[in-house]
Structures are given as structure tokens and as C-alpha cells.
Amino acid sequence: MAEQATTFTPTELMACVAARLLADKRSVLVGTGLPVIAAVLAQRTHAPHLLIIFEAGGIGPLVPVIPISVGQSPTFYHASAASSMHDVLSACQAGYVDYGFLGAAMIDTYGNINTTVIGDWARPTVRLPGSGGANDVGSLCPRTIIILRQDKRRFVEKVDFITTPGYLDGPGARERAGLPEDTGPYRVITQLGVYGFAEPTKRLKLVALHPGVTVDDVQANSSFEVLVAEDVATTEPPTAMERRLLREIDPAGIVIGK
């Protein structure tokens, strides 16, 4: 246990859990924030050959420090190519990108994401930024990983607006809509645990709890009844090395310090 850090923050844990989901020799499309931190952490630990791609055109960089913008020079530092959005998102559509990484303001039981409006679209209570590249990632990637902090307002039965498609209204809905086969949300990571999607219903299902968290905590922070796997695992806390690497990637604590 000497390898394990004695204390860690929920943000650090989420970053580590996300990183561990990424397999070596695969490709991942990331945005700024926790997704890029998780991808770089994976690359510096178990997945040295992970291909990191940014929507604005950075392909295969060795990201030195966390970028603030998805088009900033670290996104193509020591990269294979500094390309374009057309190139990258076409590659995504053509099947070259394995994982997509998204944040979310709200998510529902089918993994549909809202980052557009809270309330009515025409006269919103809160106007959020919109899709950006999120809809493209969620539409086109075989395995989309979503990271957000959960509470009752953010874990909802049905989102106000489907900015990015999850499993829409259930099994077969993505294919019927015309989205590429075998794509969709894969895991949802929150400060409380990790979720997958149940077969065949495609409903959100708790698969792992973070240390010290109970199923009751999960239900108390969700506005719908979360399905729970029979054998819920417990996530491994961050190791001292993982925590050190996180500080290297985000020395100013812009994301990790939150």
C-alpha cells in the first residue's frame, strides 16, 4: 500500500479512473480540461502508444502541459501532424478514432448529454455553449467516455435538450437515426463512481464505486433510480506516482486544483 497516496481529491481520482480506461495503441479524441489530463496521464503510464487527437487539428502530440484552448500550440507539440478540423473529424467519421472524451452539464439515463440550454430553447433560463465538437464525438466514436460531477440537477431522467446523442430513447435508436453502428457512450465517470450501460436496455448502470462511497450516496445524487450491477467494484485510489504526474501535466492546478 506504500504506493498509494494517503489523500487525494475527487478531481484527481476522476482523472486517474478516466486514464485507466484508455487502452494502449488506441486513439482518443480529447478536449481541454480533465479529458486531456486523463489522456496524457494514460500516455505517461500504461499507454505510451496512445494516439491523442484534438478536434482543431493536433494529431499525435506529446502534450507538455495542459492546454487552455483546444487549438493552442501544446495540442500539436512534438506531434505527427498539425492538421485541420476537417481532417480530424473526417477521420472520426471514417472510423480511425476509438475513444471520445466529453464533459457534460447534464446527462440522462440513456447517456444523452445536454450542454446547450437549461429550460426552454427559445428563451433559456441558462444558456450554455452548445455542441462544439461534442455532438460529433458522441455521434461518431465507438466508445465515448463522459466525465462530470453528479448531483440531482445534473443526473436527470431526461435532459432538456439532447446536444449530444447517447442511446437516445433506448436500444436500436442510434442505428434507426442513422448514426454509425457500434458507437455510443461507454462509461460515465463522476466523483462518486463509474457507470456503464445495461444490456439490452442501454440504461445507465453503476459498475464501480469510489472508495468510501455507498450506493445510497449515488441514489441521493441522482434524480432517477440508477441501476446497480450485481458485482459493483471499488475503484483503486490514485497512486503517489499518478498524483505526481497529474501535477506535472497541470502545474498551475487549473483543472486538478478544482
Add this chain to the structure above:
Amino acid sequence: MSIEILQEGSGELIGWHDPDENRRWVLENKTRDLRDKRTTVKEAVATFVRDGDFIAFGGFGHVRVPMSAVYEIIRQRKRNLVMAGKTGVHDADLLIAAGCVNKIDVAYAFGHELRGLSPASRRAAESGQCQVIGEISNAGYQWRFLAAMMGVPFIPARTMLGSDTLKHSPCKVVTDPWSGKPVCLVPAAYPDVALFHVPRCDRYGNAQIDGILVEDFELCRASRRVIITAEEVVEHEVIWEEPCRTAIPFYVVDAVCEVPFGAHPTHMPYAYFFDEEHIAEWLDVSQTPEGAEAYFEKYVFGVPDFEAYLERVGGVRKLNYLKQVEQFKAPMKVPWSKGK
């Protein structure tokens, strides 16, 4: 046999032209010869940006944004602009707050990436002062420009299907006549005017970009009028040396302006970092309409031009610091960060 339309988005179709109509416009209005297009930002904006235009900016988020032109549009009090929110961030926020843009088509707007949401433009969207005319994804917008650049009416895409983003977009869903699967058609978008900031350009408009192109390659070819601001206007012979690096060809360009540090406070890859202190100042003061107004008085109306603005934001000392941060020779400052 006609293709069956399965779904039609309700978003306002902005910037679309019949391809033959646009070909005629190009034939009548665009030049084919190498001619000197150098001018000032003031003159370029006065000539090529008109009230009510559908307008787009090159770069992405806070990267390589033609900020000297953004400030000049505010200074000239342009009105009723419709903005392509193709990840419109600092540019969109300022132009909406200043009352220049009152309609926006949104792929991504109202946010400052990792820095948080935009107080000013969010306030405008929530009050109805700035109307959101439609939603789309980044790939969707990008491919609208690709269709326009190609001179075709639309591009088929497999994104957005099944989402409310598509429902509020100007796209349509049809059955692909080959696979039989539903496919999304994104209509061509021809901005009336697009503005770009690049590291170097010759007097004719041949522009080179260092680093990622984002969607500038497609956007410049899709737009009817194009203004280039460049860190440096170089001799045509410099372009001859590496013509493979030319991202924007002269025949789509209408005006060329030399503006060192013309992307400030946004970032110029390989040259200078974001001015996070300045962006933080804007995010702070724009929490109230009065604060935003005072900002424009101080940094736009209160200075005659971009050179005077650069002096006001810290002059040579600040600019040298931003160059050093980009080269990892000085630590970045992120005053808006709540991190440790």
C-alpha cells in the same frame, strides 16, 4: 425517383445561395490577377464589413483570432451582424457585448473554454438581446463551409442524427440512395465576409499559417469577402520559397493588413501566448453591462488604433513576456483560475 426527406431542422438557413447564383457573384466580384491589396484595418473594415452581414472569423476559440479587426468593427459601430458561432469565443463575446452582433448561429459560443462561461454574451442570449438562430456541431459548421468551398449545395454527414442539435439546425435528413440509411445533409454556408489573422502574407493575399489550420482552409474559400491581417506582410518571393505552406490563396482575398500582435489577447502559435491577465480583466468587468461599456471606452473607443491599444495593455514589456511564455521561458499567469 425522388429522395425522401425524413426530417427537417428548424434552424434559420443563413448564408446559403443557389450554387449558380454564387458562381455568378464570384465571376462578377472576385479578381484573378496578382494585385496589391495592402490597406489599413480601418479601411478594410469600412469597405468590406457592412451592417447586417453574415460574418465569420478564422482561428479557433482563443487561438489566432483577428482581434485588431474585431476591435475596429466595434469602433466603427457596425450593427446587426449575424455571426457564425463556429467556436466563437472571445470575438463573439466582445461583438455581442458591444451590440455589433445581434444574431448568432451556434456550434459553440457563450463560453471561454477552460476559463468558464462568458458573462456578457450569456446575458445577451438569456435576455433575447442576441438571438440564437440555430444550433449545429463543429463538424456540421465546418462541412457547411466545405460545401460552399466546393460549390455544391450540401455535404452528407453521419453526425448530429437523432439529436436536438440537428432539430434546431438548418440541416435535413434523407435516405442515402446507396446504403438505404438515414444521412444528414448540411447546407453550404457562404459568409458575406470572413476575417483571418496569419503569421505571414504577401501583398496579394497569399497567406501562410504555422500550426493547425482549424477550418481556415475551407472558410476562406467559402466566404465572399476575405480580410487578412498578418503579423508580417512579406515579399511574394518568400511565398515562392515554400508555396506548399500557402493555406489561403490570393484570389479569395480582398484586403491585406500588416498588424503585429494582431491576435492579442488571443494566442498566436509559435509566436505569443494568450494574455490571460487581459482576458481575466474582461471576464471580470463584463459581469455587468456598465463594466463592459467601460472596457470598450478604455480599450476601443478610447484609443485611435491597435498600436495605441497595445501600448495601453502593457506595451513592449507585456508583449515580450507573452513571447517568452510561448517559448516556455516564462511561467504563464492564469488569474481566472481557482486552482491552487
